[in-house]
Amino acid sequence: MANKDIAVIILAAGLGKRMKSDLPKVLHPVAGKPMLFYPIEVVKSLKIEKVIVVIGHKGEEVIERLGGKGQGARSKGEYKSQIQFVKQEPQLGTGHAVLCAEESLKTWKGDILILSGDVPLITRETILGLLDLHAKKKATISFISAIVENPAGYGRAVRNKGGSVVRVVEDKDASQKEKAINEINTGIYCTSAQFLFSSLKKIKKENVQGEYYLPDLIAIAAREKKKVACLTHINPAEVMGINNRIELSEANEEMRERINNEFMLAGVTLVDDETAYIHKGVKIGRDTTIYPNVFLEGHTNIGERCIIEEGCKIINSSVGDGSVIKSHSVIESSQIGKDAFIGPFARLRPESHIEDGAKIGNFVEVKKSTIGKGTKVNHLSYIGDAVIGKNVNIGAGTITCNYDGIRKQQTIIEDGAFIGSDTQLVAPVRVGKDAYIGSGSTITKDVPSGSLALSRPEQRIVEGWVEKKGLKKRER
Numbered sequence: 001m002a003n004k005d006i007a008v009i010i011l012a013a014g015l016g017k018r019m020k021s022d023l024p025k026v027l028h029p030v031a032g033k034p035m036l037f038y039p040i041e042v043v044k045s046l047k048i049e050k051v052i053v054v055i056g057h058k059g060e061e062v063i064e065r066l067g068g069k070g071q072g073a074r075s076k077g078e079y080k081s082q083i084q085f086v087k088q089e090p091q092l093g094t095g096h097a098v099l100c101a102e103e104s105l106k107t108w109k110g111d112i113l114i115l116s117g118d119v120p121l122i123t124r125e126t127i128l129g130l131l132d133l134h135a136k137k138k139a140t141i142s143f144i145s146a147i148v149e150n151p152a153g154y155g156r157a158v159r160n161k162g163g164s165v166v167r168v169v170e171d172k173d174a175s176q177k178e179k180a181i182n183e184i185n186t187g188i189y190c191t192s193a194q195f196l197f198s199s200l201k202k203i204k205k206e207n208v209q210g211e212y213y214l215p216d217l218i219a220i221a222a223r224e225k226k227k228v229a230c231l232t233h234i235n236p237a238e239v240m241g242i243n244n245r246i247e248l249s250e251a252n253e254e255m256r257e258r259i260n261n262e263f264m265l266a267g268v269t270l271v272d273d274e275t276a277y278i279h280k281g282v283k284i285g286r287d288t289t290i291y292p293n294v295f296l297e298g299h300t301n302i303g304e305r306c307i308i309e310e311g312c313k314i315i316n317s318s319v320g321d322g323s324v325i326k327s328h329s330v331i332e333s334s335q336i337g338k339d340a341f342i343g344p345f346a347r348l349r350p351e352s353h354i355e356d357g358a359k360i361g362n363f364v365e366v367k368k369s370t371i372g373k374g375t376k377v378n379h380l381s382y383i384g385d386a387v388i389g390k391n392v393n394i395g396a397g398t399i400t401c402n403y404d405g406i407r408k409q410q411t412i413i414e415d416g417a418f419i420g421s422d423t424q425l426v427a428p429v430r431v432g433k434d435a436y437i438g439s440g441s442t443i444t445k446d447v448p449s450g451s452l453a454l455s456r457p458e459q460r461i462v463e464g465w466v467e468k469k470g471l472k473k474r475e476r
């Protein structure tokens, strides 16, 4: 059921100065997705229809990454939700950022949830908790706080003698006494549209940073004797804001733990769950085993009963049931069928299709090629721009010479062919069904089905040559 009572504003316009980066902060990846992806995911899971993302610094890049087109676009990309982008230019603080969404919400009568683009670990359950508290307490404004060990950098929740929150003071504006408060503001709020937009206009920028602070809404509500509700979160890791690369690393660690726990509970063995780097959105079937230091990235789909050994990197690829990827193999934008055997030390470059039961051995590189069912390319070969049929044997050191200096040319090898070791196939070239190629051949012309092709100088023997040359070793 769609949630029509709540609109959401997600703040993502800030520069992210402390990241010291050319990439906008909200696009820095957590488990492979831009951190802004996560609050959007939560909002989508709550079926909230009205979603406004405030962009500013490199806003076009943010829209593009989220799949929208141009200012005000409704995103149709990877995230497929109805996101409306609103521009904040210049960025005068979080209060000003929210005000930039006023125009888009001018007919909005309900409540507004405000999320931060740099708080990616937030969960659906926590947001539901905030909305529930807001309704139950009939509050004018509700927000989430957390008790943390090290509150430095965060705004602090200041409570009165009665224990109610009366304002939030930013780290940079806090007195020594206020800095000692370890209850922080997480930057997540719920309030009515009416209170929000009328009060934002009362916020001043008389503070150390010269910015319009959104958390000043708390003080305005308290001063006007309006109800402020505060949900104090018990797991600070979930509501951490990411401002620098240390926090980015911590968020990745936390997200990794979540993702990996989910896989383990779903029947995937992680030999060392702390060194399995699996991107959000990757799929893995049950009874698959993942060894340490494995990276599974992008749109990757691993089947059931697979073994992915240590040090492998698999990006945007699929691996069929029962396949084994031996140590230190790199696979990118490729498809591997069932019961295939890849590596160790194999490299599959984009557009490689390895069919069921095929074997790609050590130090083999495959690029933009199809390797048919049951075919073996076991050692030290380069296969590029080739179509190889079923049950072909490619001997050690076989090279497809696919590049003539101008164009890439194709090699076709039909079912059942046998390519002797150290063969060069100078493309374009075709080797017919069941044909044989003798070892060490340079094949420049098509080889008909069922024939033998050999292209190497006849062997010559010079008898007694060593003795004649006086090279015979003295016997000891």
Ligand code: UD1
Pocket (backbone or CB within 6 Å): 011, 012, 013, 014, 015, 016, 026, 054, 056, 088, 090, 091, 092, 093, 094, 095, 096, 097, 116, 117, 118, 119, 153, 154, 155, 156, 168, 170, 184, 185, 186, 187, 212, 213, 214, 215, 240, 241, 242, 243
């Ligand atoms: C903010 C809160 C602080 C809270 C902390 C929690 C303010 C003034 N302070 O501090 O109380 O403890 O979050 O993580 O709100 N943004 C804009 N436009 C701007 C400025 C910021 O869209 O002009 C966006 C940023 O992209 C970011 C979010 O708002 O996603 C928070 O901004 P940031 O500068 O990180 O605020 P903090 O200093 O962390």
Ligand code: CA
Pocket (backbone or CB within 6 Å): 118, 241, 242, 243
């Ligand atoms: Ca922040």
